[in-house]
Amino acid sequence: MSKHNSLEKLAEINSHVQVHDQRDRIVVQVGQCSASIGAYDELESIKTKYSETHRIEVAGCSGACFSGPRVTGLDSSDIFSNDQDFFKSQTRYVLQGIGEIAWDDIRQYISIGGFEGLAKALSVTSEEVIDIVSDSGLRGRGGAYFPVALKWKSASSQRSAPVVLVNAEEGEPGLFKDRHLMEGMPFRVIEGALIAAYASKSEEILIYVNAEAELAYSRLNISLQKCQDLGLVGKNVLGTDFSVSIRLFRGAGGYVCGEESTLINTLEGRRREPRLRPPFPTESGFRSLPTVVNNVETLCNVPLVLSSGPEKFRSNGTSDAPGTKLLSLSGNMPYRGLAEVPFGITLLSVLQDVGGIKDLNDLSGVAVGGPSSGILPTHLLDLEILPGIIDGKNVMLGAGGVVALSKNTDPYEATIHLSKYNAAESCGKCTPCREGAPKIVSMLESIRNSSDRSDEFKRLEMLATTVNAASLCGLGQAAGNPFLSYLNHFSQEQGD
């Protein structure tokens, strides 16, 4: 079979799955969060009222969680008046189509350009796919921002065929982006993984889904079957020589499982602990095979890079950090939800324009990047959103969790809370993290009410720096960050 008929094959599939229901659509956005605030009830009531006259479809959530459960297509409840700001200030690239198309309708997905990226990838060689992705400058979106093309290249140049592992563990407090992507556009996740497998010359894909994300798991499962039925997954994908299998795997919780070597241990049925590196997973990972571990958001960018080209991707963001980033906005702000913004935009404009925060005096700080990072004071919010460390010290963008803290929340208490989380989630393998992280918490708690904390703060600084420097994996290497960022940004203000 020739490589060049993948596009024709896609067109053939498209004509095959056409349906001819011309009735007006009503789209109900059902996701795990919106279900918790009554999306299924809404769906039922709409079904009873309109099932005769309308085509009723279920989509994932568009990200405007503050106004959920959302229904589109009905004149009256089409758009909430305050929605405009929330959507207008975003750059929707990965999120395009989410909340608009039915999650399980492959025809609608193809109609918005779905599987075009895969078809294009399959019409060129693996090396050319890597070159295209390399031109786009796409970096991993899980928090480490490693160049995607480099990872694929490294894995594909090993002696044995690699395994592609989709990291959908997303166990970081304050994050819900990957779940939204899997619930709203499971086909795009699968397409991205397929392209990753083709580029890195892999024939096996494993998708590791967070235990809490049950809806995402079942939607991925159903979508996967549909793809298999249509010849998009399995032997001779789209009529080419490329064959690949996909398996889903359910996690069982635990922040540390998001760390790639721990994820691999979990898959192999071993202890939930990180491995020593090197060897890196791209050399020796799952079953000692070279393993490409990619985050869900990363993989959702891949089909778009191929279908609309690397230039389009680069038109957002900065030259060093092209593209967009999903931010999970929560805490003390009016418009909480999932937003997509280009890299390089300031945190302040995100909070004000997208999050709808009017008065910064209502805030005591903003926790960025979850428990591996720290809290920024309000006077530092004009920092740009960029991969890695954003305040030059210990606050990192991470995977993009943003929690606004109200003025009633003491940043000190929030710091203890974050540190506690790290201590509780430490797997216990290496001593600095196992012993040091809880020690940070107990020291912070013991000096909570003391008037002169400077001596203790010096000791804490040493401890936190040591934990960061000596720990084995990403969790421990960042366990000191909440305290260190507190020390940098808040301690002088409060007279310590």
Added chain:
Amino acid sequence: MDVEIVTKEARLNFRKELVNRFQRSREQLLPSLHWVQEEYGYLPEWALEILSWHIGVPASEVYGAATTYPELTLDAPQSHEVAVCTGLACRESGSQKLLGKTRNLFVRNGLNVVVNEVPCLFSCAVSPVVLIDGVLVGAATEELVDKEVDFEQA
């Protein structure tokens, strides 16, 4: 922990089910633990022993896995499973107060149920969230929790 009396027949059936469902491979450890928990609501110790035999992983390691993952539990389920999220975002929406109110609610209804605190339920945009018998309740209030829990049935 009380020793559970399980009939020989039940053990045998369990063993057969395992043989039918899971390959003899270490990689089946977590999937099979998930399955046992779905069947029984928790991981009974006798089941872990048989599981260990079937997939060929030492019982100590099976126990290790069963106790390190937050989603897995060795304790038989209570009449109601309730967890209030007290993560950073939920705290901003008053989850600490809600935790107290939820605990009081069970006491008032004469139910001896441990209301757990969880660090995050990953639904921060609809905070505060409470997980009641597997159902996630967003924008939770005392009234919503009251409505969701079927106190009569307990």
